[in-house]
Amino acid sequence: MEHCYHCGEDCLDEIIQYKEKTFCCTGCKTVFEILDSNDLSYYYDLEKAPGISPKINEGKYDYLENTEILGKLLEFDHGNTQIVSFTIPSIHCSSCIWILENLHKIHKGIKSSQVDFPKKKIRLSFSSEEINLKNLVLLLARIGYEPNISLDNYEEKEVHEDRSLIYKLGVAGFAFGNIMFLSFPEYFEINEFWLEQFKHVFRWLMFSFSLPVVFYSGKDYFISAYKGLRSGILNIDVPIALGITVLFLRSTAEIVLDLGTGFFDSLSGLIFFLLLGKFFQQKTYSFLSFERDYKSYFPIAVTRIFPEEGKPREEQIQVYKIQKGERIIIRNEELIPMDAILIKGNASIDYSFVTGEAEPVSKISGDKLFAGGRQQGGIIEIEALKPVKQSYLTQLWSDEVFSKDKNSVFQTLTNQISRRFTYAVLSIAILSAIFWMFYDPSRAGNVFTAVLIIACPCAIALAAPFTLGNMLRIFGKNQLYLKNVNIIEQTAHIDTVVFDKTGTITANDRSRIEYEGVELNENEKQLLGGSLRASNHPLSRSLYNILDKNNISTPDHFTERTGLGLETAYKELKLMIGSATFVNQSENLVQEIQSDKKAEKTSVHISSNNQYKGCFSFHNSYREGLSELFRELSKDKQLIILSGDNDGERSRLSRIIPEGTKMYFNQKPGNKLQFIKDLQKQKHKVMMVGDGLNDAGALAQSDVGIVISEDINVFSPACDGILDAKRFKDLGKFFDLSRGAIKIIKLSFLLSLCYNVIGLAFAVSGNLMPVVAAILMPLSSISIVLFTTFATQLLSKKLKN
Amino acid sequence: MSIIYMLLAISVVVAIIFFIAFIISVKKGQYDDMYTPSVRMLFDDELVKPDSKEKSDSKEKSH
Numbered sequence: 001m002e003h004c005y006h007c008g009e010d011c012l013d014e015i016i017q018y019k020e021k022t023f024c025c026t027g028c029k030t031v032f033e034i035l036d037s038n039d040l041s042y043y044y045d046l047e048k049a050p051g052i053s054p055k056i057n058e059g060k061y062d063y064l065e066n067t068e069i070l071g072k073l074l075e076f077d078h079g080n081t082q083i084v085s086f087t088i089p090s091i092h093c094s095s096c097i098w099i100l101e102n103l104h105k106i107h108k109g110i111k112s113s114q115v116d117f118p119k120k121k122i123r124l125s126f127s128s129e130e131i132n133l134k135n136l137v138l139l140l141a142r143i144g145y146e147p148n149i150s151l152d153n154y155e156e157k158e159v160h161e162d163r164s165l166i167y168k169l170g171v172a173g174f175a176f177g178n179i180m181f182l183s184f185p186e187y188f189e190i191n192e193f194w195l196e197q198f199k200h201v202f203r204w205l206m207f208s209f210s211l212p213v214v215f216y217s218g219k220d221y222f223i224s225a226y227k228g229l230r231s232g233i234l235n236i237d238v239p240i241a242l243g244i245t246v247l248f249l250r251s252t253a254e255i256v257l258d259l260g261t262g263f264f265d266s267l268s269g270l271i272f273f274l275l276l277g278k279f280f281q282q283k284t285y286s287f288l289s290f291e292r293d294y295k296s297y298f299p300i301a302v303t304r305i306f307p308e309e310g311k312p313r314e315e316q317i318q319v320y321k322i323q324k325g326e327r328i329i330i331r332n333e334e335l336i337p338m339d340a341i342l343i344k345g346n347a348s349i350d351y352s353f354v355t356g357e358a359e360p361v362s363k364i365s366g367d368k369l370f371a372g373g374r375q376q377g378g379i380i381e382i383e384a385l386k387p388v389k390q391s392y393l394t395q396l397w398s399d400e401v402f403s404k405d406k407n408s409v410f411q412t413l414t415n416q417i418s419r420r421f422t423y424a425v426l427s428i429a430i431l432s433a434i435f436w437m438f439y440d441p442s443r444a445g446n447v448f449t450a451v452l453i454i455a456c457p458c459a460i461a462l463a464a465p466f467t468l469g470n471m472l473r474i475f476g477k478n479q480l481y482l483k484n485v486n487i488i489e490q491t492a493h494i495d496t497v498v499f500d501k502t503g504t505i506t507a508n509d510r511s512r513i514e515y516e517g518v519e520l521n522e523n524e525k526q527l528l529g530g531s532l533r534a535s536n537h538p539l540s541r542s543l544y545n546i547l548d549k550n551n552i553s554t555p556d557h558f559t560e561r562t563g564l565g566l567e568t569a570y571k572e573l574k575l576m577i578g579s580a581t582f583v584n585q586s587e588n589l590v591q592e593i594q595s596d597k598k599a600e601k602t603s604v605h606i607s608s609n610n611q612y613k614g615c616f617s618f619h620n621s622y623r624e625g626l627s628e629l630f631r632e633l634s635k636d637k638q639l640i641i642l643s644g645d646n647d648g649e650r651s652r653l654s655r656i657i658p659e660g661t662k663m664y665f666n667q668k669p670g671n672k673l674q675f676i677k678d679l680q681k682q683k684h685k686v687m688m689v690g691d692g693l694n695d696a697g698a699l700a701q702s703d704v705g706i707v708i709s710e711d712i713n714v715f716s717p718a719c720d721g722i723l724d725a726k727r728f729k730d731l732g733k734f735f736d737l738s739r740g741a742i743k744i745i746k747l748s749f750l751l752s753l754c755y756n757v758i759g760l761a762f763a764v765s766g767n768l769m770p771v772v773a774a775i776l777m778p779l780s781s782i783s784i785v786l787f788t789t790f791a792t793q794l795l796s797k798k799l800k801n
Numbered sequence: 802m803s804i805i806y807m808l809l810a811i812s813v814v815v816a817i818i819f820f821i822a823f824i825i826s827v828k829k830g831q832y833d834d835m836y837t838p839s840v841r842m843l844f845d846d847e848l849v850k851p852d853s854k855e856k857s858d859s860k861e862k863s864h
Contacts, residue, residue: 094840101841117837166827174820178813194802201809 006032007144008049027054031143035099038106043099050095052144060331061141063301063316064134072154073133080127081111086147088140091120100145107131107139120287122147151298151319151337169279172217172272175209176265182206183265187771203255206264214248218271236418236461239425240274243456250449263453266773270458273781277465281485283472290483292718293397294372294693298337298388303329305381319388327383330375338371338384339391345380349373354393354669354694372693396669396697412489413745414464418457425455432764443766450768454759459752459780463745464489466785470792471741478799479724480706480734487720490704491738496684497633498676498698501643501653503691504708507621507725513546517606517614524608526553527575531568534558539604540566540577543616565604576607580615583607622656625729630657632732638684642667642675644694673697689731693717706731733799740798744791748784755780 003010005021006028016023019036023029031051035043043050063069076083091100097115100122104110109130114123122145126136140147182202185195225241228234244267251262289296304317305327314329319337322328327343330336336349347363354372363369369382371391388394433448468485475482482488499505520528529552532544557569565578576583583605605615633639639661641653647665654663667675676698679686688695688702691709696717699705707716710725723731759776762768826832 094843097837097840098844101844115837116834117840118834163827163832166832167824170820170823170827174816174823178816197802198805201806205809205813 003049004028004051004053005044005049006051007053008051009053025053027144030054034106034143040099040102040105043095046095046098047093050093052090052092054142054144054146060334061134061137062303063318064137065132066301066316066318069154069301069316069318070133073149075123077128080129081125082128082133083123083125084133084136085121085123086137086140086149087119087121088145088147089120090145091115091117091122096145099143103139106143107136110136118287149300151295151300152292154295154300154318154320165275165279165282168217168220169272169275171212172268172275175213175217176268176272179206179209179264179268182209183261183770183774186261187774199261200255200258203261206262207252207255210248210251210264210267213268213271214244217275218244221271221274233415234419234422235415236457239418239422239455239457240461242422243452243458244271246449246452247456250453261770263770263773265770266453266777269774269778270456273458273778274461277462277469281465281469281472283469283476285476285481288481288722290719290722292716293696294394297335297372297693299335302337305329322384322387324384324386327381330380330382332375332377332379334375336369336371336373336375336382337391338388339386340369340371340382340384342367342369343381343383345378347380348376350376354692393669393693396673412464412486413742414460417460417749421457421460425452428455428760428764436766440766447764447766450763450766451760454763454768454773454776455756456777457752457756458777459755459784460749462781462784463748463752463788467741467744467748467788467792470789471737474737474792474796474799475734478730479727480721481723482721483719487704488738488741490685490720491687491735492742493685494637494687494704494735496638496640496679496686498640498642498679498686498688498702500672500688500690500692500695500698501641501649502645504689504695505623505626505641505728507623507710513543514617514619515614516617517612520606520608520613523553523570523573524575524606524613527555527568527570527573528577528606530554530570531558531566531575531577534568535560535566539618542618543604574609576610577604580605583612623725623728627656627658629729629732630661633735634658634660638662640664642672642698644668644672669694669697673701676701689723690719691716730799736798737795740795741792744788744795747791748788751787752780752784755783 002015002022004024006023009024016026016029018029018032021032023032028051031054032041035041064073071077074082074084088100091097097117100115101113103113103124107130109127111125111127113125115121116123124136131139137147137149182205185202186199221237221241221244224235224237228238247263247267247270251264251267254260254262299319301316302319302322304315304322306313306315322338328340342363342365344365347367347369348360349363349369350360351370351373354370360376368385370393371388372393429448429451432451433444436444436447465485468488471488472482472485475488525547529544529547532540532547533552534555535541553570555568555570557567559567561567561578561582564582565576568575568577580603603615603617606613630639639657641657641661641663643663643665644667645665647663650663650665654661664675672695676686676688680701680703686702687704687706688698689706689708690699691707695705695707699707699717699719704721705719706721706723707719708725708728709716709722716722723734755776759768759773762772
């Protein structure tokens with residue numbers, strides 16, 4: 001099998017030879033020609049077969065000539081300098097970066113371009129006098145880098161990068177280092193002559209370095225502690241804030257009263273390590289978005305037509321501007337942005353994204369179409385029934401669940417422990433202070449503050465960020481991308497898992513095809529292959545892929561009837577390929593076939609010379625390892641299948657999944673949301689596993705919403721995590737690892753308690769020297785970091801096999 | 802020994818200069834994309850060679 005020089009795919013249909021290289025399609029060859037003629041063939045030296053086969057639809061970007069839309073898209077527009085940013089999902093290797101940053105060699109209108117690889121974004125500076133935005137986008141699309149422009153771009157506001165944590169960390173690290181230098185002399189040399197002379201300068205310098213640490217770097221802890229106390233929660237930040245305050249006040253008092261050096265080193269170190277933990281758990285996957293809604297899928301503009309004025313006039317218009325009663329045109333593969341009535345054309349609408357129904361539905365003139373459906377086939381003309389924002393699908397987003405922050409409700413393990421911890425520390429501090437009050441009153445205050453200082457739960461606060469941060473990275477390496485670390489903790493508590501059917505537990509490609517009926521003879525088979533090759537219908541393509549391609553006869557006569565099928569002839573042989581009604585003229589047989597095949601509705605029927613032969617049935621194939629996964633999960637979890645599709649697959653499903661799995665069919669998006677809500681009312685912790693917009697409500701409502709995606713670069717609805725479909729069978733292992741992570745955190749708590757006990761022994765006995773604090777605090781923190789790192793790595797071995 | 806005041810002052814000033822440089826680099830967004838520059842810097846070196854090779858190749862063919 002030859003491989004395409006451009007995209008590396010197998011050359012299935014035809015092999016195109018050009019300059020001693022093979023290409024799988026003319027698209028790929030064209031890209032090569034463009035690059036080659038511009039001296040950009042270095043593209044192919046950087047990586048082997050780096051290209052993407054371009055799929056362009058020329059009319060698609062006509063709206064980029066609309067000045068209003070242009071104004072919204074351009075970041076900068078003055079004179080002959082225009083700047084625009086696009087997300088290009090197909091950016092995937094270093095060749096991509098190179099070619100996109102050398103665009104100016106292809107067209108001189110492009111001044112410069114810069115790629116942000118992790119975000120899969122490109123920022124282009126161009127001159128609109130030489131190349132307009134539409135042609136720029138078409139150029140990108142032609143070389144296989146089609147940008148993604150959706151309704152989201154229209155409303156996109158300046159995203160403000162939050163860098164405050166880096167600043168805080170920088171300030172704390174800077175001060176920590178300097179304070180360490182300044183405090184070092186006093187650790188060992190006591191009463192040395194020169195040190196006596198300079199120590200006051202050193203101390204006040206340390207004091208001034210600690211000011212920005214406490215009041216800038218550490219301010220979040222005070223804010224969070226205050227918020228926690230106000231709502232009656234003793235979160236982990238309460239003892240931390242208490243520790244910081246006591247450290248600062250006691251140290252200041254010590255240098256003011258010339259009693260000692262204070263604990264400025266421990267203070268800045270503490271805040272530095274805490275922020276480091278925060279920074280570590282803040283791993284983000286910038287190329288993924290977990291916050292998408294329908295706007296990411298909807299087109300930015302549509303073609304509006306005015307049929308009444310004699311000669312139809314077309315106009316590109318922003319999609320929000322469409323009013324009730326206006327007519328628009330939807331082309332092949334375009335999305336219907338609002339509820340509408342079909343006026344003209346053969347509609348075959350794929351609602352899989354909205355309802356979970358697997359098969360496209362045929363509609364005739366006068367039928368109602370719902371927003372979110374994708375037209376497959378020819379051009380249709382529709383009349384809007386409602387504006388975009390009031391359509392059925394978009395209404396789903398007005399549910400309160402989408403504005404609620406899930407994480408604010410969740411009580412983390414650290415916070416649960418911190419409550420007991422705070423009480424314990426406070427009582428130890430007070431008891432020991434009372435004891436010293438009788439024994440040696442002069443040291444009581446000293447001991448009280450020392451206990452609070454040494455018990456500051458730095459190590460405890462670090463255990464969770466480092467364990468979960470590590471886990472998040474391990475999951476990421478195994479193609480489960482989580483929004484944040486809290487999701488791991490939540491996953492460990494899940495007792496009910498709800499699965500969507502279409503696209504989630506079934507694979508998207510219909511790979512299982514069966515033939516039933518009279519065996520086709522050689523001639524018929526050859527013509528069938530030839531006819532299917534000529535057709536672009538998705539069913540034809542998938543059927544063609546499984547056929548023997550050696551002997552194919554090209555039809556003499558070929559007609560494709562949109563929504564019906566193919567009529568094709570070669571010499572004496574005439575074939576009808578398509579739907580049951582199209583292939584069979586006799587009514588009885590049609591009814592018989594239809595009732596027979598009701599359960600499995602996707603089928604391609606064939607008749608030869610008006611003689612009915614049989615049909616190819618397409619089945620959704622279930623994902624690999626489905627029944628093993630269900631068996632594994634059903635041991636300790638309740639499993640539910642919640643599908644928007646009809647119950648045609650019920651019997652087949654019940655054969656492969658364990659008994660006791662509940663199945664619900666014909667569930668609308670709103671029903672799914674309500675279903676999850678009801679489960680949660682029964683105190684269940686629910687994970688929703690879904691894939692499309694129809695699951696969006698349920699995903700947002702559930703405790704953990706995971707989206708299964710066959711291509712993680714393609715958009716998926718708002719969720720807590722995105723799982724690559726290839727790793728679907730490992731879902732059970734992710735549960736194990738989440739539970740393992742919780743165990744590691746608990747062990748780390750024990751470990752840090754040991755350090756606390758040692759420290760408390762010093763503190764309670766009234767012997768806490770600054771140097772002891774300065775050693776104990778980093779030592780405990782570092783050992784926690786090491787322990788969690790090793791433990792999580794050990795645990796991750798489970799995923800490898 | 803009072804030179805130590807001077808030294809202290811200098812060391813703090815130097816430290817602060819580097820600190821400010823860090824802040825500025827963060828502010829300018831130098832840490833926003835940590836990956837692409839690492840790839841980009843490798844291009845420039847190799848860019849010339851294959852380009853000239855390609856040209857000479859095509860010249861040979863046309864002759």
